[in-house]
Amino acid sequence: MEFLHWTIKKLCQAVMDKTYSPNHLLADKYKVEKVLGDGNYGIVYLCKELKSNRKCVVKQMRKSKKKENEQLYIQETNVLRFLNHPSIPKLIETFTYEKTKFFSMQFIEGDNLDDLLFSKEKRFTEIEALLSFKGLLEIISYIHEKGIAHGDIRIPNVMIGDDKLYLIDFGLTQYLQSGMEKNTVQDDYYDLGDFLLFLLYSTFDTKSKKNQPWTEELNLHTGTTNILKKLLQIDKPYDNITDIIKDTHQIIEDLSN
Missing domain, CATH: 1.10.510.10 (Transferase(Phosphotransferase) domain 1)
Structure with missing residues (x-):
């Protein structure tokens, strides 16, 4: 029974949380290069920002965890906007694409x-x-x-x-x-x-x-x-x-x- 519950949960997550492939264009601004991470609350991409032609990181919040993610999204983006330190990535912007919340931030080479x-x-x-x-x-x-x-x-x-x-x-x-x-x-x-x-x-x-x-x-x-x-x-x-x-x-x- 537990395994069945886990399987259904994963299938629902796969349907709701679309993962975008390389070369996909997010919000006509960010071209996906690859997936950097796939965590419990979000999917992280390495992207190229078309306007500046620079690399950046884009985080997609999971629809399947909308209730938890609403607060996490607000908190993480507010903290990144507030902090100003050379060893902490800078927030670029928040945006919505295909009814999903995203935010972009500075890419750290390393x-x-x-x-x-x-x-x-x-x-x-x-x-x-x-x-x-x-x-x-x-x-x-x-x-x-x-x-x-x-x-x-x-x-x-x-x-x-x-x-x-x-x-x-x-x-x-x-x-x-x-x-x-x-x-x-x-x-x-x-x-x-x-x-x-x-x-x-x-x-x-x-x-x-x-x-x-x-x-x-x-x-x-x-x-x-x-x-x-x-x-x-x-x-x-x-x-x-x-x-x-x-x-x-x-x-x-x-x-x-």
């Missing part, structure tokens, strides 16, 4: 860290991991100052291009409201800890794996271990992101000497 780690097998030394982590901390610090938590800090949502770090996908952002602020910020901190662990594990020899905790498997600077323990709430968590940046900078200096 690779996401999920592809770099698992497809291209990129390896990060401890200092390289910390440098990338520090770059991400500075972006998160900016959005927190603007009263926003990202809510989805994962390696697929972090990109590297021209040796610069970028943060994408603001579909699960939350506004930092009084009373909820501390927990929401701590969720971002926890995700930052997970992010750093992914980078640090890139040089781990899987042949020697013995199902030990990361504190035993990874040979890290004491300060790096302390940062991770606070972010992952093993030890008393950080109260603010300024202290995380300061501690990270100190360890980078120590490892550089």
Whole structure:
């Protein structure tokens, strides 16, 4: 019965959520080059904007999830319109095509860290991991100052291009409201800890794996271990992101000497 329900749901989704093929023209403005992602709430395309002849990213919201997507669409586009940072894609415009909501945004040239780690097998030394982590901390610090938590800090949502770090996908952002602020910020901190662990594990020899905790498997600077323990709430968590940046900078200096 469960399988039948899942099958019907997927068939309905396939009918309602049309995926556009390469060379299709969206709203007489955007020529589809390829599908970049196909998620639960939207389909993401690499397109060429005909007027400027530049590449851009276009996100199509799913009709099959109209109820949830109404709020997500408003929230994500408003956040992108509000934020102004060189490491965050800029919103170009919102539009409707074939009774479906879309929005276009700046294309970031580069690779996401999920592809770099698992497809291209990129390896990060401890200092390289910390440098990338520090770059991400500075972006998160900016959005927190603007009263926003990202809510989805994962390696697929972090990109590297021209040796610069970028943060994408603001579909699960939350506004930092009084009373909820501390927990929401701590969720971002926890995700930052997970992010750093992914980078640090890139040089781990899987042949020697013995199902030990990361504190035993990874040979890290004491300060790096302390940062991770606070972010992952093993030890008393950080109260603010300024202290995380300061501690990270100190360890980078120590490892550089």
